Amino acid sequence: MRKIKKIAFVSVFISLLFPSFVIYSQSAIFEQNKENVIYFTCFGENKEVISKGTGFLVDKEILATTYHLVSKAKDVEGRNFRGKKVKFEGIVAIDKNLDFALIKVKQKQPGLTLGNSDELGMGKKVFSIGGNESGEITIFEGEVTNILEISSSQRVVEVSLTVPDTFSGAPILDSDGKVLGILVAFEGGKKFVIPINFMKNIQPKSTPSKFKNLQPEDYFSTFEGASLAGRVFAAVDETGRAQRYLERALKQKPDDIEILTFLASVYTEQRNYSSAVPTYKKIIDLHPTRDDIFMKLGLIHLKMMKWEDAVPYFENAFQVNMDNKDAYYYTGNAYEEMRKFDMAAESYEKYLSLNPDDPRDTASRLGICLLEIQNYEGAIAAFKDAIKIDSQNLKLYENLTVAYKKASKYDEAAEIYNSLAQMDPERTNQYYNTIIQMYDEAKMPDKAIEAAKKMVELNPNSDTALYNLGYMYVKLEKYKEAIEAFKKVTDIRPDYEWAYYNLGFCYNKLKKYKDSVEAFKKFAELAPENPDAWFNIGVGHMLQKKFSSAVEPLKKAIELNPAYALAYYNLAITYLNLQDRYSAQEIYKKLSSIDPDLAQKLKKVLY
Numbered sequence: 385m386r387k388i389k390k391i392a393f394v395s396v397f398i399s400l401l402f403p404s405f406v407i408y409s410q411s412a413i414f415e416q417n418k419e420n421v422i423y424f425t426c427f428g429e430n431k432e433v434i435s436k437g438t439g440f441l442v443d444k445e446i447l448a449t450t451y452h453l454v455s456k457a458k459d460v461e462g463r464n465f466r467g468k469k470v471k472f473e474g475i476v477a478i479d480k481n482l483d484f485a486l487i488k489v490k491q492k493q494p495g496l497t498l499g500n501s502d503e504l505g506m507g508k509k510v511f512s513i514g515g516n517e518s519g520e521i522t523i524f525e526g527e528v529t530n531i532l533e534i535s536s537s538q539r540v541v542e543v544s545l546t547v548p549d550t551f552s553g554a555p556i557l558d559s560d561g562k563v564l565g566i567l568v569a570f571e572g573g574k575k576f577v578i579p580i581n582f583m584k585n586i587q588p589k590s591t592p593s594k595f596k597n598l599q600p601e602d603y604f605s606t607f608e609g610a611s612l613a614g615r616v617f618a619a620v621d622e623t624g625r626a627q628r629y630l631e632r633a634l635k636q637k638p639d640d641i642e643i644l645t646f647l648a649s650v651y652t653e654q655r656n657y658s659s660a661v662p663t664y665k666k667i668i669d670l671h672p673t674r675d676d677i678f679m680k681l682g683l684i685h686l687k688m689m690k691w692e693d694a695v696p697y698f699e700n701a702f703q704v705n706m707d708n709k710d711a712y713y714y715t716g717n718a719y720e721e722m723r724k725f726d727m728a729a730e731s732y733e734k735y736l737s738l739n740p741d742d743p744r745d746t747a748s749r750l751g752i753c754l755l756e757i758q759n760y761e762g763a764i765a766a767f768k769d770a771i772k773i774d775s776q777n778l779k780l781y782e783n784l785t786v787a788y789k790k791a792s793k794y795d796e797a798a799e800i801y802n803s804l805a806q807m808d809p810e811r812t813n814q815y816y817n818t819i820i821q822m823y824d825e826a827k828m829p830d831k832a833i834e835a836a837k838k839m840v841e842l843n844p845n846s847d848t849a850l851y852n853l854g855y856m857y858v859k860l861e862k863y864k865e866a867i868e869a870f871k872k873v874t875d876i877r878p879d880y881e882w883a884y885y886n887l888g889f890c891y892n893k894l895k896k897y898k899d900s901v902e903a904f905k906k907f908a909e910l911a912p913e914n915p916d917a918w919f920n921i922g923v924g925h926m927l928q929k930k931f932s933s934a935v936e937p938l939k940k941a942i943e944l945n946p947a948y949a950l951a952y953y954n955l956a957i958t959y960l961n962l963q964d965r966y967s968a969q970e971i972y973k974k975l976s977s978i979d980p981d982l983a984q985k986l987k988k989v990l991y
Contacts, residue, residue, distance in 0.1 A: 409559060410511065410523060410525055413511050413513075413523065413557060413559070413561050414511075414513060414523040416561050417440075417496060417513055417555075417557065417561050418465045418513060418521055418523075419464065419465060419493050420440050420441040420493050420495055420496045421438060421439075421440050421441075421464075421465065421513045421514060421515075421521055421554070421555070422438070422439045422440070422441070422447060422462045422463070422464055422470050422489065422491070422515075423436075423437075423438055423462065423463050423464075423514070423515025423519045423520075423521060423550070424436070424437060424438070424439060424449075424453075424460050424461060424462035424463070424470075424472065424515075425460070425461050425462075426453060426454055426456070426457035426459075426460050427457065427458060427459040427460070427461070428456060428457070428458055428600070429458055429600075431459070434456055434457065435452075435453045435454075435456075435457070436453075436515075436517075436550045437449060437450065437453040437515075437550055437551075437552045437553040437569075438514035438515045438550060438551055438552065438553045438554040438567075439462070439487065439489075439553050440495075440496055440513075440553075440554065440555040440563070441489075441491060441493050441494075441495040441496060442486070442495045442496060442498065442563070442583070443494070443495045444491075444492055444493070444494060444495065445488055445489055445490065445491060445492070446476065446486055446487075446488060446489075446495065446588055447462075447472075447486070447487045447488075447489045447491070448484070448485070448486055448487075448553070448555075448566060448583065449484075449485055449487065449552075449553035449566075450483050450484065450485070450552050450553040450566065450567075450568050450569075451478055451479070451480060451483050451484055451485040451603055452483050452552075452568075452603035452604060452609060453552060453553055454475065454485055454487065454595070455600065455601050455602065455603040456600040456601065456602060456603075457595050457598075457600070458595055458596055458598075458600065459472075459595055459596065460472035460487075460595060462489060463515075463519055464491070464521075465521035467519070470489055470490060470491055471489060471490040472487055472488075472489050472595070473487075473488040473489065473490065473592045473594065474487065474488055474592030474593045474594040474595055474597075474598075475487055475488075475592060475593045475595070475598070476488050476588035476589045476590075476591075476592045476593075477586050477587070477588045477589065479582065479583075479586060480603070480606065480608035480609065481608050481611075481612065482538075482578050482582060482612070483568055483578065483603065483608075483609065483612055484566065484578065484582075484583065484586075486586065486588045487592070488588075488592040496555055496557075496561070496562075496563045497561070497562050497563065498562065498563050498580055498583065498584060499558055499560070499562030499563055499564050499580070500564070500581065501564045501565055501579030501580045501581045502579075502581065503558065503564060504528055504531070504541050504556075504564050504565060504577065504579055505528060505531075506528055506529075506530075506531065507527055507528060508527060508528040508558070509525070509526075509527050509558070509559055510525075510526055510527060510528065510543055510545070510556050510557065510558060510564065510577075511523055511524065511525050511526075511556075511557045511558075511559075512524050512526075512543075512545050512547060512551060512554045512555065512556055512557065512567055513554060513555060513557070514547060514550065514551035514553070514554030514555075514567070515550050515551070515554075516548050516550060516551075517548055517550055524545050524546070524547050524551075525545075526543045526544035526545035526546075527543065527544055528541055528542070528543055529542045529543060529544050530542035532576075532616070532619035532620065533619070534612075534615040534616055534618075534619050535615065535642060539579065540568075540576040540577060540578060540579075540616055540619070541565060541576065541577040541579065542576060542577070542620075543556065543575075543577055545567070545575070547567070547575065549569045549573060549575075551567050551569065551575070552567060552568055552569035552575070553566065553567065553568075554566070554567045555567075556577050556580075563580050564577075564579065564580055565577035565578055565579050565580050566578050566580060570613055570616065570617070571604075571613070571625060572622075572625065574616075574617070574620070574622070576616055604629070605632065606636075607633050607636040607637055610629045610630070610632040610633035610636075611629070611630070611633040611640075611642075611643060613625070613629040614626050614627075614628075614629030614630035614632075614633055614643070614646060614647075614650075615630075615646055617629060618630070618646050618649065618650050621653065623650045623653050623654050626646070626650045627647065627650050627651070627654070630643055630646055630647040630650060631647065634647060639670055641667060641670060641671060644663055644666060644667050644670075645667060645677075647663055648660050648663035648664045648667065648680070649680075651663060652680070652684060655687075657684050657687065657688050660684055661681065661684060664677050664680055664681050664684070665681070668681075672704075673704050674704070675700075675701040675702075675704040675705035675708050675711075676701075678697045678698070678700045678701035678704060678711075679697070679698065679701045679708065679710065679711065679714070681697040682694045682695075682697035682698040682701065682711075682714055682718075683714065685697065685718075686714065686717060686718060686721075689721070691718040691719075691721045691722045692718070692722060694714070694718045695715055695718050695719070698711040698712075698714050698715040698718070699711070699715065709735055709738045709740050710735075712731050712732070712734045712735035712738070713731070713732070713735045713740070713746055715731040716728045716729075716731035716732040716735065716746070716749065716750075716753075717749075719731060720749065720752075720753060723756075725753040725754075725756040725757045726753075726757050728749070728753045729750055729753040729754055729757065729759075729762075732746050732747075732749055732750040732753065733750065736750065742773075743769075743773065744770050744773040744774045744777075747766050747767070747769045747770035747773065748766070748767065748770045748779075748780060748783065750766040751763045751764075751766035751767040751770065751783055751784075751787065752783065754766055754787075755783075755786065755787055755790060758790070760787050760790045760791035761791060763783075763787040763790070764784065764787045764788065764791065764793075767780055767783050767784040767787055768784065771784065776807075778804060778807060778808055781800055781803065781804050781807075782804070784800055785797040785800045785801060785804075785818075788800065789822060792826075794822060794823060794826050794828065794831065795831075797819075797822060798819050798822070798823075798831075798835065801815045801816070801818055801819050802815075802819075812842065812843075813839070813843065813846065813848055813849065816835055816836075816838065816839040816842070816849075817839075817848075817852060819832075819835040820832045820835045820836050820839070820852050820856065823835060824856065824859065829856060829859050829860045830860075832856045832859070833853070833856050833857070833860065836849070836852050836853040836855075836856045837853060839852065839853070840853055845876055846876075847873045847876045847877040847880055847883075850869050850870075850872045850873045850876070851869070851870070851873050851880070851882070851883060851886075853869045854866045854867075854868075854869030854870045854873065854883070854886060855886070857869060858886065858889070858890065861893075863890040863893045863894050864890075864894070866886065866890045867887060867890045867891070867894075870883045870884075870886050870887045870890070871887070874887070879910055881907050881910035881911045882907075884903050884904070884906040884907040884910065885903075885904070885907045885916075885917070885920075887899075887900075887903040888900045888901075888903035888904040888907060888920055888924075889920075891903055892920075892924065892927075895927075897924050897927045897928045898924075898928065900920070900924045901921055901924035901925060901928070904917055904920040904921045904924060905921055907920075908921060913944060914944070915940075915941040915942075915944035915945040915948055915951070916941070918937040918938070918940040918941040918944065919937070919938065919941040919948065919950065919951050919954075921937040922934040922935075922936075922937035922938035922941065922951070922954060922955070922958070923954060925937065926954060926957070926958060926961075929961075931958045931961040931962050932962065934954075934955075934958045935955065935958055935959075935962075938951050938954055938955040938958060939955065942955065947978055949975060949978050949979035949982050950982070952971050952974060952975040952978065952979075952982075953971075953975060953979075953982050953985070953986055955971055956968040956971035956972060956975070956986055956989075956990075957986075957989070959971065960989065960990070965990070968986075968990060969990060971986075972986050972987060972990055
């Protein structure tokens with residue numbers, strides 16, 4: 385008992401301390417690093433405010449910030465967390481590719497400690513200290529939410545920090561207060577983190593370039609600024625802004641492969657294929673060995689449903705890079721869309737021969753193409769291969785049954801349907817119905833009966849299973865067995881109208897006309913608008929020579945279907961048996977316009 389109480393006490397103690405620990409951590413980071421963070425305002429030629437932002441000390445008198453904030457400044461005024469002015473002397477280093485600047489300032493703090501930005505992984509807790517709109521130095525907490533690759537060697541990071549734009553240039557800190565990145569605010573309030581590792585190789589000049597002597601420039605109009613913004617916006621699928629910046633960069637360097645590639649990708653995302661295609665073609669003109677660009681051109685033509693035009697690009701991709709397996713796969717897609725199934729199958733077979741990592745879709749596609757060209761044995765083999773890879777894919781099994789049926793291998797197909805019934809019990813009835821239908825269509829009624837009986841064994845109280853069994857007995861003209869099955873159907877489901885219809889039919893075949901009439905009467909109760917019900921009642925009375933009883937049902941059939949030629953004919957025969965030649969002749973006149981051949985047959989009886 386003592387041990388239990390002790391554990392409970394410790395648990396409560398920890399849960400009470402935990403919230404205050406989080407607050408203390410954030411507060412401690414702020415207190416330790418606030419003296420190294422500077423809020424500043426940039427002024428233009430006429431002392432107008434052109435930007436506001438944040439910087440942080442990385443060494444004595446050296447402040448880091450984003451270059452675009454100071455790129456047009458003629459003067460900069462800074463203030464520390466106490467509101468005391470900090471003198472900005474000038475720029476000592478720039479990395480325009482990363483929107484970064486080092487500035488010499490009159491401040492003696494030792495600076496923040498740089499950490500390793502490779503630690504900026506998903507979910508990493510981070511903090512940022514910067515100046516808000518009123519210039520107050522504050523701290524925010526968040527975490528890494530996304531890592532964006534914007535070139536083969538460069539990435540930016542998204543974080544969940546809801547900070548004002550004036551935090552642009554602020555440090556991104558880990559829980560130890562080490563700098564992992566610098567926050568950059570772009571157009572539209574978009575904020576990203578530039579990892580800090582690049583800065584470790586930057587050496588500041590000893591003599592600063594004073595702002596008043598610098599030529600102002602709009603950073604985002606330069607090639608470097610437009611390129612960076614364009615690639616970042618492309619990475620977050622803001623294609624409109626990405627296009628604008630990338631096109632701006634391309635005007636300055638029309639043959640820049642990286643910009644062309646990003647811009648073509650943006651056009652593709654926008655479905656602006658008329659711009660994407662010539663952009664990719666320009667890359668090919670500059671670098672004709674880029675198999676990845678040939679592939680993208682091929683894929684664009686697939687998206688435009690220009691199947692025939694897509695094929696040469698995939699062929700070129702493979703010629704340039706024999707390891708480009710996907711070229712064969714997409715060539716197969718194009719031929720398949722063109723319904724050139726023999727050529728599609730050939731492409732898929734080549735793709736599979738190269739041992740791709742995930743061949744299941746291709747094996748299935750190959751099977752479908754082989755079905756189309758009536759190579760059923762090949763299709764069977766292809767679907768079997770696909771099933772080996774993806775044994776739980778019901779669609780593959782269903783395709784295999786189609787191939788077996790096409791190859792007239794009905795027992796093999798039935799075996800697969802049995803397997804499907806075990807894999808997907810909810811569709812058992814559907815699969816057994818399909819087996820019955822398959823054997824029925826193949827004119828193998830004994831096999832169909834066997835399947836129908838199996839279905840009844842599995843579902844002895846299933847009206848559908850019993851009905852199908854009865855139906856198959858009818859097909860075999862085994863009417864007694866059919867009647868037994870249909871009676872069981874009506875016992876289970878008294879409102880199953882078609883079971884009564886089939887009972888009537890079977891009784892009729894066995895010349896049990898009284899029972900037939902009773903069955904059709906029940907059918908008429910359940911389906912009073914069906915003219916066949918009344919017609920068969922009338923005919924049943926006729927066959928019993930109860931001609932007076934036959935008149936009204938036959939009239940009802942004609943009322944429901946005024947073009948029911950057989951009902952007219954049998955009504956006329958009924959009238960003749962009742963010695964009412966006049967009524968029979970009137971029926972003949974009507975029948976002549978409905979079915980002249982049947983009317984001619986009646987005429988021979990009348991005259």
